[in-house]
Amino acid sequence: MRIESVDMFYLSMPEIEDIGDGSQDACLVRLRAGDYVGWGECESSPLPTIAALVTPWSHSACKPVRDAVLGQRLDDVADIARIAAKVRADSLDLLQADHALSGIEAAMWDLLGKRLSEPVYRLLGYPCAYAKMPYASVLFGDTPQETLEKARQARAQGFRAAKFGWEVFGRGTVAEDADHLVAAREGLGPEGMLLIDAGTVWRDDLEAAAQRIPALQAARVTWLEEPFVSGALREYAALAARCAPVKLAAGEGSHNEYMAYHLIDYGGVGYIQIDVGRIGGIGAAKRVADYAQARGVTYVNHTFTSHLALSASLQPYAGVAQDVLSEYPMELKALAREMTVEHIERDAEGMIHAPDRPGLGMTPNTEALRKYLVDVEIRAKGEVRYRTPEL
Amino acid sequence: MRIESVDMFYLSMPEIEDIGDGSQDACLVRLRAGDYVGWGECESSPLPTIAALVTPWSHSACKPVRDAVLGQRLDDVADIARIAAKVRADSLDLLQADHALSGIEAAMWDLLGKRLSEPVYRLLGYPCAYAKMPYASVLFGDTPQETLEKARQARAQGFRAAKFGWEVFGRGTVAEDADHLVAAREGLGPEGMLLIDAGTVWRDDLEAAAQRIPALQAARVTWLEEPFVSGALREYAALAARCAPVKLAAGEGSHNEYMAYHLIDYGGVGYIQIDVGRIGGIGAAKRVADYAQARGVTYVNHTFTSHLALSASLQPYAGVAQDVLSEYPMELKALAREMTVEHIERDAEGMIHAPDRPGLGMTPNTEALRKYLVDVEIRAKGEVRYRTPEL
Numbered sequence: 184m185r186i187e188s189v190d191m192f193y194l195s196m197p198e199i200e201d202i203g204d205g206s207q208d209a210c211l212v213r214l215r216a217g218d219y220v221g222w223g224e225c226e227s228s229p230l231p232t233i234a235a236l237v238t239p240w241s242h243s244a245c246k247p248v249r250d251a252v253l254g255q256r257l258d259d260v261a262d263i264a265r266i267a268a269k270v271r272a273d274s275l276d277l278l279q280a281d282h283a284l285s286g287i288e289a290a291m292w293d294l295l296g297k298r299l300s301e302p303v304y305r306l307l308g309y310p311c312a313y314a315k316m317p318y319a320s321v322l323f324g325d326t327p328q329e330t331l332e333k334a335r336q337a338r339a340q341g342f343r344a345a346k347f348g349w350e351v352f353g354r355g356t357v358a359e360d361a362d363h364l365v366a367a368r369e370g371l372g373p374e375g376m377l378l379i380d381a382g383t384v385w386r387d388d389l390e391a392a393a394q395r396i397p398a399l400q401a402a403r404v405t406w407l408e409e410p411f412v413s414g415a416l417r418e419y420a421a422l423a424a425r426c427a428p429v430k431l432a433a434g435e436g437s438h439n440e441y442m443a444y445h446l447i448d449y450g451g452v453g454y455i456q457i458d459v460g461r462i463g464g465i466g467a468a469k470r471v472a473d474y475a476q477a478r479g480v481t482y483v484n485h486t487f488t489s490h491l492a493l494s495a496s497l498q499p500y501a502g503v504a505q506d507v508l509s510e511y512p513m514e515l516k517a518l519a520r521e522m523t524v525e526h527i528e529r530d531a532e533g534m535i536h537a538p539d540r541p542g543l544g545m546t547p548n549t550e551a552l553r554k555y556l557v558d559v560e561i562r563a564k565g566e567v568r569y570r571t572p573e574l
Numbered sequence: 575m576r577i578e579s580v581d582m583f584y585l586s587m588p589e590i591e592d593i594g595d596g597s598q599d600a601c602l603v604r605l606r607a608g609d610y611v612g613w614g615e616c617e618s619s620p621l622p623t624i625a626a627l628v629t630p631w632s633h634s635a636c637k638p639v640r641d642a643v644l645g646q647r648l649d650d651v652a653d654i655a656r657i658a659a660k661v662r663a664d665s666l667d668l669l670q671a672d673h674a675l676s677g678i679e680a681a682m683w684d685l686l687g688k689r690l691s692e693p694v695y696r697l698l699g700y701p702c703a704y705a706k707m708p709y710a711s712v713l714f715g716d717t718p719q720e721t722l723e724k725a726r727q728a729r730a731q732g733f734r735a736a737k738f739g740w741e742v743f744g745r746g747t748v749a750e751d752a753d754h755l756v757a758a759r760e761g762l763g764p765e766g767m768l769l770i771d772a773g774t775v776w777r778d779d780l781e782a783a784a785q786r787i788p789a790l791q792a793a794r795v796t797w798l799e800e801p802f803v804s805g806a807l808r809e810y811a812a813l814a815a816r817c818a819p820v821k822l823a824a825g826e827g828s829h830n831e832y833m834a835y836h837l838i839d840y841g842g843v844g845y846i847q848i849d850v851g852r853i854g855g856i857g858a859a860k861r862v863a864d865y866a867q868a869r870g871v872t873y874v875n876h877t878f879t880s881h882l883a884l885s886a887s888l889q890p891y892a893g894v895a896q897d898v899l900s901e902y903p904m905e906l907k908a909l910a911r912e913m914t915v916e917h918i919e920r921d922a923e924g925m926i927h928a929p930d931r932p933g934l935g936m937t938p939n940t941e942a943l944r945k946y947l948v949d950v951e952i953r954a955k956g957e958v959r960y961r962t963p964e965l
Binding site: 203 | 584592626829852
């Protein structure tokens with residue numbers, strides 16, 4: 184069968200808050216081939232991603248993403264890799280193409296899984312999907328007291344691990360950060376696994392990050408995430424050498440698998456965090472999972488949006504028994520919550536599972552989503568290049 | 575003074591050919607502050623870049639580029655770095671933002687140079703601009719005979735160095751590539767410096783590239799450019815260890831300075847090639863020039879478009895005496911040629927110079943450009959986010 188249509192939908196909450204919450208809007212992808220429909224999600228700014236899909240040609244290595252996808256044969260998993268490689272080559276100089284590809288590639292897996300009546304993780308070669316231990320992923324409170332309450336809440340909800348990130352952390356004094364760490368540890372209890380996400384706040388300032396090491400160690404933090412921007416590999420390596428037993432985690436910014444390899448090879452991270460909606464899709468993420476496993480680095484999904492994205496993010500390492508942690512967004516906006524009919528809920532042991540259904544196993548709730556649909560129109564060169572399609 | 579407006583213009587030839595010629599369209603930037611106007615160029619797909627400028631907010635680290643620029647104070651060079659850092663932080667998750675920033679940043683230098691009556695290279699701290707030796711940058715011919723003729727033409731035009739790239743090279747057999755290399759060397763003569771650009775054709779296939787080493791050595795090629803995609807650092811290092819005296823060149827795909835550092839630190843390149851219109855602008859490129867100089871790596875501009883872009887690309891290493899080579903596009907489409915009133919022509923010795931005029935020293939030929947102006951309109955969330963401004 185051949186890919187007959189590639190549609191993108193810009194969905195948004197009515198109001199966007201100025202906080203680090205990526206669930207406030209979404210870029211949903213719908214693919215059609217034969218009698219099947221596949222769905223995916225780009226973890227990206229929707230409007231530039233749509234523009235990357237439909238832009239006119241610039242030259243032979245700067246073409247719209249849609250041109251490398253429409254009409255392509257999609258019969259087996261090798262076709263997915265072939266189409267993804269074609270997108271990368273034909274859109275080499277179109278930076279946003281990696282994010283656009285990511286949702287499309289996931290939708291191809293979803294569609295093929297439905298056609299072959301197999302969950303995606305089986306198409307990836309995993310005989311089974313292991314249960315994953317979700318960690319509650321939340322933003323820091325504005326005050327240590329708020330952070331304490333958020334940690335208590337995560338614990339009360341039965342989470343054995345929680346991550347606090349962004350907002351005030353790293354922007355005030357070292358003592359203020361330490362207060363938040365003490366509060367998080369207290370709220371989580373002595374047994375809880377505590378993870379901290381600095382959200383690249385120190386850019387490439389090694390010493391600013393290093394000043395927080397004693398407080399991170401005292402709070403028995405398992406990982407410090409994104410102290411620096413993705414490219415600051417020397418700073419990652421230098422900090423990793425100084426912060427044991429705290430390990431470094433990074434990788435969500437990777438828009439191709441090489442960037443993740445670099446964090447492993449040169450940056451010394453202990454955890455590699457991949458967002459399937461950015462790295463180029465499920466195939467690229469699976470290659471990172473293989474690479475990490477061979478090098479003793481733990482693979483973790485990065486997911487801060489819908490359960491469609493969550494399902495996609497679980498597939499690449501579903502069959503890796505020892506990589507047990509999973510990011511589980513806890514403060515989803517209504518849009519992200521309503522994205523799917525099904526949800527990935529914790530079982531009686533507090534664990535989550537990749538859906539045991541064909542494809543990604545998630546049905547977009549198109550009726551509920553219509554109220555979030557953003558009306559977009561892009562005209563260029565005398566043509567309507569894009570108009571929001573029927574959802 | 576404060577930045578009052580940031581305008582982007584999508585310019586295009588009437589027909590886009592399916593060849594690796596980046597001069598077929600352009601994304602021109604105009605900045606206004608006080609009584610001054612600055613101009614820059616993004617080396618990028620125009621429509622997604624415009625979308626990155628004007629897209630609605632997604633969250634605190636995914637905002638439109640314009641929001642971090644408009645209204646900012648621009649009085650000295652430190653302001654440029656501050657604004658660029660703000661764009662990077664506020665648009666962290668907007669991939670295309672790096673390309674959008676690049677032209678805006680260059681326009682800030684142009685504007686500030688005009689206000690301070692100084693060429694940009696002096697604002698960068700260089701007391702003078704050294705003459706650079708331009709190499710003719712052309713595409714491979716379809717046949718060795720065509721390549722031979724192109725090389726003869728470059729020589730007849732007085733070029734002492736020429737680069738052949740893209741198209742057939744690397745796509746056929748090793749013997750066919752060798753024929754093109756022999757032809758290029760013959761046409762250029764024994765004294766000419768021969769450079770080869772593989773245009774990432776082998777992606778990360780080390781052996782495919784290595785098979786061409788004997789022919790590259792036999793043709794006394796100075797550098798092999800982009801055998802692999804930017805991220806394939808291990809493959810770069812492995813090939814660099816095998817291809818002496820041929821050196822590797824790469825870097826044009828860098829959309830931040832870290833990527834260039836990685837090619838130097840981990841990829842073993844001998845030449846680092848920076849496109850100011852992609853890396854985040856002139857400041858980021860200058861940091862790479864400093865970094866390369868300290869490590870014995872030669873800095874070269876990457877420029878395949880207008881002389882506005884060429885001027886911007888010369889500034890970051892204008893004052894580095896030993897880095898003498900400069901890419902000089904030879905097959906510019908009319909749009910790129912007509913972009914500026916002035917042109918950077920070779921002097922009697924065949925050398926080129928960064929303009930000794932305030933800012934970038936190039937005046938866009940707005941009247942000539944109007945016929946290339948693409949009419950664009952982007953609507954989202956019930957508003958016109960962008961409509962092609964008056965040029």
